[in-house]
Amino acid sequence: MGAKNKVIFGRIYRSATSCSTESQSNPKFSSSISIASIFKSFKRKLVVGSFHSTPSFKSYVETCASLLRRCSCTHRLLSGLALHGHAVKCGISSDRSVFTKLLTMYSECNRPADQNRIFIEFACSDIFSWNFMITDLARSGDIDTASNLFDQMPERNVVSWTIIIDELVKRGRVRDALGYFDRCPCHTVVSYTAMMNGFARNGMYLDGLLMFRRMIRYGLMPNEITFTCVITACGGCGEFDFANSVVGMIIKNVFGQNLSVCNSLITLYLRMGDAGMARKVFNGMVERDVVSWTALLDVYFQMGDLKEARHVFNEMPDRNEVSWSMMIARYSQSGEAVEALWLFKHMLCNGFKPNISSFASVISASASLENLLHGRSVHSHVVKFGCENDIFVASSLIDMYSKCGKSDDARWIFDSLSMKNIVCWNAMVGGYFYDGRMVEAKHLFMQLPERNAASWNAMISGFVQNELYEDVLETFNEMLTSGQVPSRMTFSSVLLACASLPSLEKGKNLHAKTIKLGIATEIFVGTALTDMYAKSGDIESSKSVFCMMPEKNEVSWTAMIQGLADSGLAEESLALFEDMKKTDINPSEPMFLSILFACSHCRLVDKGFHYFESMDKVYGITPKERHYTAMVDLLSRAGLLREAEDFIKKMPIQPEANTWAALLSGCVTHGNDGIGERAAKMVIELERQSTAGYVLLSNIYASVGRWKDVAKVRTLMRETGITKGGGCSWIQIRDCFHAFYSWDSNHPNALEIYEVLELLIPEMIPCML
DNA sequence: ATAGGGTTAG
Known part of the structure; x- marks a missing residue:
């Protein structure tokens, strides 16, 4: 009987489980028929006494539990009641797995009274089983029933209190947890630590630290786990002075060699910006695990040393999902999107299960590459792993689809989200702007349930992207009126708009505001101010802002060098470029463009060639079309028209229309209609819809008095239907x-x-x- | 009871 029963029950069990997974993936799937038929066959096999042999008994219990689970999923109270009756009859109702499923079933079918009744019947007066029950309920997702049960406990111990606090905290219900904490009559290190951890997990770092102080005043001695939590809380809210005194306590209490304390210390020093100390902690550790190594990875990333980080990653004794996600996230954030995609692929190839973080980062990388194909394929993985409802993943998906020009798909994801946070909303607003759908973008912005600085920034930078500078200023004013304090990113966008508008006054006004907020010399704001003043023609103010900046990046230097070159201060521009070379900033492609432009304006042909050649030879930057154009411009302006034409012919890449246009414009200045005609022909051939070639050609003819040809060009223009934009x-x-x-x-x-x-x-x- | 990783805006 035993062997046969095992097979039969095994089959019932399998069909019951497969049904329940089906119902989870598709809530509409109504299984009243299947559950009834399974239940019938279950009853048929239910011969009293047949499940006393061990294997079939186990199967029977499992079957009963899984059927009960099925009942709770589909709210089949009647079947559940019948199963409960059988379970009692067969004496398996107090078996742990059956019993927990009975509780869940009653809870799901809205019968809390029955739920509590059976609990009290079966597990009376044993605190241990109460605690066990509460944990079990909470872990299976029913925290409300768990806390309900907790309230009915005849007596509780410290563990009971800790369990309920911890479980509430893990579900983000800090306030409820705090309620229990305050009611708890017997505090221990553990209950305090659980509460502190709760605050830290939910971003309430300061409250965590207050809890720590309360604990010390209460006279309790922190243990290594408490210290780990405090350090994390300090790092989270930037309380570095306090952190230092905690470090003192740690050393005094000889927890300085504890693994998790050290791990949290590495991250603390990293947050303090002290990579050296972080490294020192790592070096001094007697024992290291994946967490330590992953934290070390971040040390190198923060120092901007991707190479060393990669090296550490390759040499790490052990890796897990978090280490992989860290790599993907940091590469994506450093603009190394291709590398991020590669890492993601290899994470999967190495058999690691992608998690929410790695999904969010790799989608963000696909977004920045506007790689729809890859984005879609990751999206399918997201669905496969059931992460599509996560707000982090969804926000990045919304962004990805918008950047790939599929804002309708982005909207579909946005609408399918049951829980949206502000980031999802901002991403969708930004997405519409990116796709140029101003009406939808503005409309959605009006509907935002709440607005933070990023919402306003999305709107403002959206207008900048679409070159609607008047709207930028208007929105900025609205932002100020609403009471939202503009961030450095806001100024960066608004100043860009000012640089493109004919108003210097507005820009000066903004400059004053940034001074008031103390961010005028901050790198992004300072760079935008430098650029704004230069573009508005006030090169002196531009220079003074630039000089005041304590920290400058490649973009800041480019703005200044370009500003000087554009303002006709070519020598100064070149001198600044030489100054920059003394710093550890490397010249970039656009910077060389400005430099060549400056040389061209000063007729510094030799110097221009020197810089041009150094691009590839010294800095390993392959000159692009625009650099060749700048060189042709340099030669043409200096009147070296034949050399310029030869230069174009020797180009290793296809010249752009502008390259020939530069030569053509030189021909206009120096009155060379022979080369000019050839150049004009090339410009017109390469850029049929543009007027530049025609206009310049007619100017050449006019300069040498070939009026008939001038008329011919004008007629040709009219015939091809091109009008000159003024x-x-x-x-x-x-x-x-x-x-x-x-x-x-x-x-x-x-x-x-x-x-x-x-x-x-x-x-x-x-x-x- | 713990430590490492995540989305939008320049």
Whole structure:
């Protein structure tokens, strides 16, 4: 009988379990039929006495438990009651697995009274089993029933209190946990530590530290776990002075060699920005585990030494999901998106299960590469692992789809989220902006349930991306009126808008605000200010902001070098470039563009060639089309038109239309219609829709008096349907903008203005040469 | 009862 029963019950058990997994993945799947049929066959096999042999008894218990679980999932109270009756009859109702499922079933079917009744019947007066029951309920996800049960306990010990506090904390219910903590009559180190950990886990670091102080005042001695929690809390809220005194206590109490204390210390020193100390702690450890090694990885990442971090990762004695996620996250954050994708692939190949962090980071990497194919494939993994409802993963998916131009897909994910936080909303607003869907973006912004600085920044930078600078300023004002304090990122965007607008006043105003907030010399703000002043023509202010910045990056230097070059201060620009080379910042591609531009304006042909050649030879930067164009411009401006043409012919890459346009423009200045015609032909061929080639060509013909050809070009332009877009310049006098267009001069004071201009031109010409 | 990793904005 035994062997046969084992098979039969085994089969029932399997079908019951497979049903219940099915119902989990598809809540609509109604299983009243299948559960009834399983139940029927279960009853049929239920011959009293047949489950006394061990294997079949075990199967029977398992079957009963899994059927009960099925009942609780589908809210089948009647089947549940019947099963309960059988379980009692067969004497298995107090078996742990059956009993817990009975509790869950009653809880799911909304019968708390029955639930409590059976609990009290079966597990009376034994604190240990109460505690066990509460833990079990909480771990199976039913924290409410667990706390309900806790309230009914006839007596409780320290462990009971600790369990309920800890379980509440793990589910983010710190306030409830604190309620229990305050009611607890007998505090121990453990209950205090559980509460502190609860605060730290939920980002309430300061409350955690207050709890620590309370514990010390209470006269309890912290243990190594308490210290680990305190250190984490200090690091979280930046209380570094307090952290140092805690370190003193740790050493005094001889916990300085404890593994987890040291692990938390590495991260603490890292947060304090002291990578050296972090490394020192690691070096001094007698025992290290994956956590220590992963923390060390982060030390190198913070120092910006990706190579060493990679080396540590390769040499680590042990790796887990967290170490892999750390690598993926940091590479993605450092702009090494391709490497992040590669790491993710290898994480899977090495048999590691991707977690939420690695998903979020790798999706973010696909977003920055705008790699829809890869993004979609990761998305499918996300669904496979059931992470699609996680807000971190979903926010990055929303971002990824938007960046790939699929804002409708992003919206679909956004709408399918039951729990959204502010990040999801901001990502969706930013997504619409990225896709140029202004109406939807603005509409969604209005609907935001709450707004933080990032929401406003998404809106402001969204307008910047779409070149709607007036809206940028308007939104910025709204932001100020709403009481939201602008961040450095806000200023960075708004200043960019100012640089593109004809108003220096607005920029100065912002500068004043940044000074008030004490962020004027902060790297991003300072760089934006430097750029804004340079682009607005106030190069002196630009220089002074730049000089005040204590820390400068590659972008800051580029802004200043470019600003000087654009303002005609070519020598100064080159001198600054030489200064920069003395720092540990390496010249970049756009920087060389400014340098070549500066050389070109000063007619420094040899110097220009020197810099151009150093790009590849010294810095390993392959010159791009634009650099070749700058060189052609350099030669053409200096009148070396034949050399310029030869230079183009020898280019290892295909010249862009602008390369020929630079030569063409040199031909205009130096009146060479022979080369000019060839150049113009190339410009027109490479860029059919552009007017530049035609206009310059007609200018050449005009300069050498070939009026018939001028007319021919103009006719050709008309025939191909190209119209010349005009230039425009403007000046602000108080609140009024005066604009001047190249195609007409209908300014009210046009006559007077042109009269004055006539007077000024003879004085200006010597300067222009 | 613990320590290491995560999303948006420049």
